[in-house]
Amino acid sequence: MKAEEIISSGILETYALGLATAEETAQVNAWMQQYPEVKAELDAIELSMQQYAFENAVVPASSVKEKIMNQIAGEPQKSKAPVKPISALWKYVAAASVILLFGSIYFNWSYYNKLKESETALAQSRTNLETANSKINAMNDDMAVVKNKYSRTVSLDGLEAAPDAAAKIFWMKNSGEVYVDASNLPTAPHGMQYQLWGIVDGKPVDGGMLVTSNSGSQYHIQKMKSFGKAEAFAITLEKEGGNPTPQGKMYVMGKL
Amino acid sequence: MQEIKKYSEDELVAALNMQDESAFAFLYDNYSGALNGIIMRMVDDKQLAEDILQETFVKIWNNFKQYNQDKGRLFTWMVNITRNLTIDTLRSKGYKKQQKISQDEYAVTNYKESSGATNIDSIGISKQLTLLKPEFKKLIDLAYYFGYTQEEISKQLNMPLGTVKTRMRSAIIELRKMMT
Numbered sequence: 001m002k003a004e005e006i007i008s009s010g011i012l013e014t015y016a017l018g019l020a021t022a023e024e025t026a027q028v029n030a031w032m033q034q035y036p037e038v039k040a041e042l043d044a045i046e047l048s049m050q051q052y053a054f055e056n057a058v059v060p061a062s063s064v065k066e067k068i069m070n071q072i073a074g075e076p077q078k079s080k081a082p083v084k085p086i087s088a089l090w091k092y093v094a095a096a097s098v099i100l101l102f103g104s105i106y107f108n109w110s111y112y113n114k115l116k117e118s119e120t121a122l123a124q125s126r127t128n129l130e131t132a133n134s135k136i137n138a139m140n141d142d143m144a145v146v147k148n149k150y151s152r153t154v155s156l157d158g159l160e161a162a163p164d165a166a167a168k169i170f171w172m173k174n175s176g177e178v179y180v181d182a183s184n185l186p187t188a189p190h191g192m193q194y195q196l197w198g199i200v201d202g203k204p205v206d207g208g209m210l211v212t213s214n215s216g217s218q219y220h221i222q223k224m225k226s227f228g229k230a231e232a233f234a235i236t237l238e239k240e241g242g243n244p245t246p247q248g249k250m251y252v253m254g255k256l
Numbered sequence: 257m258q259e260i261k262k263y264s265e266d267e268l269v270a271a272l273n274m275q276d277e278s279a280f281a282f283l284y285d286n287y288s289g290a291l292n293g294i295i296m297r298m299v300d301d302k303q304l305a306e307d308i309l310q311e312t313f314v315k316i317w318n319n320f321k322q323y324n325q326d327k328g329r330l331f332t333w334m335v336n337i338t339r340n341l342t343i344d345t346l347r348s349k350g351y352k353k354q355q356k357i358s359q360d361e362y363a364v365t366n367y368k369e370s371s372g373a374t375n376i377d378s379i380g381i382s383k384q385l386t387l388l389k390p391e392f393k394k395l396i397d398l399a400y401y402f403g404y405t406q407e408e409i410s411k412q413l414n415m416p417l418g419t420v421k422t423r424m425r426s427a428i429i430e431l432r433k434m435m436t
């Protein structure tokens with residue numbers, strides 16, 4: 001920027017009025033170094049402002065000068081604070097506070113660890129509780145079936161393929177719902193599944209697949225397809241997913 | 257201005273840098289009225305104004321090393337200290353800026369008729385100064401005496417910032433013509 005441009009831009013007035021930003025101030029200061037005519041212009045502006053202020057002067061009370069002169073005369077030169085020896089008591093206090101600090105750090109650390117342990121134990125207990133709760137819920141479901149007043153029990157006894165096998169059917173007289181307790185069936189071989197059949201009018205009708213692959217599931221009473229009527233129930237071992245008509249060996253059977 | 261030419265400005269600055277108390281007394285005698293006038297524009301309370309004036313001069317004495325002649329006139333530096341201390345004091349006393357503005361507005365609009373007129377009579381301001389256009393006078397006073405930023409003036413007078421800047425310059429040019 002040329003000196004004339006700076007002068008006509010109005011920035012010098014801004015500066016003289018104390019309104020310039022830090023950036024503008026730095027800029028004006030740099031220009032003043034560079035251009036004597038900028039410095040002269042600023043000086044003229046400031047002088048006119050100064051004269052303006054003098055025209056509006058209000059003489060203060062004479063006591064003010066006295067107070068100020070006393071205050072500046074009375075102000076001692078900044079002196080360095082003398083180094084005072086620390087008394088023995090304070091040394092002990094300082095040492096004690098350091099010991100307390102370290103003790104506190106140790107306790108904080110040890111309590112923090114204990115807290116972490118407790119949190120882990122708590123999380124483990126929660127998991128156990130959830131497992132137990134789900135077991136209880138499953139048992140309650142089982143009990144509800146057994147205790148149902150419409151429930152009619154059919155014992156299915158072991159046949160040739162597995163003489164020790166047994167199963168129980170709970171047939172709800174009112175709704176025709178069928179539940180099976182398959183907990184006394186031998187574990188189904190891999191790739192095979194037990195299938196329930198209802199014998200209706202002398203013919204086997206698909207009653208659904210029994211879940212035995214998931215560990216634990218077979219020990220619960222499972223809901224099967226409903227039968228309005230049936231003469232007997234039987235369970236055969238079929239390929240996974242079952243067959244439309246029984247192909248495999250019959251394990252248990254019982255008449256209604 | 258009836259300065260007793262005891263010190264030139266350069267000599268005065270040099271002496272004050274040496275913490276010369278008689279130079280400081282000279283500074284006070286010459287500038288206290290003008291600085292007090294600035295404070296009195298912002299503060300109604302005469303006693304409070306004199307407290308601020310006292311604080312201002314003590315600050316000038318203590319911080320004199322910060323004044324740099326290359327950056328402007330001594331008086332301009334002192335005005336900045338005065339204005340900032342006054343504004344800080346008003347703020348610490350709970351004057352909200354908004355309140356101050358509305359009061360100022362009142363003061364500015366009544367400037368010519370009442371307070372301004374009596375001031376002129378009592379202090380004996382040169383007749384020329386009263387010839388300064390009122391809108392220019394308002395601009396200079398808001399900035400110089402009340403420490404308003406140009407943005408604040410722009411809002412206060414409902415005038416675009418660019419206009420504030422150019423008018424400010426015109427105002428000072430006119431002021432300069434009158435002062436010489």
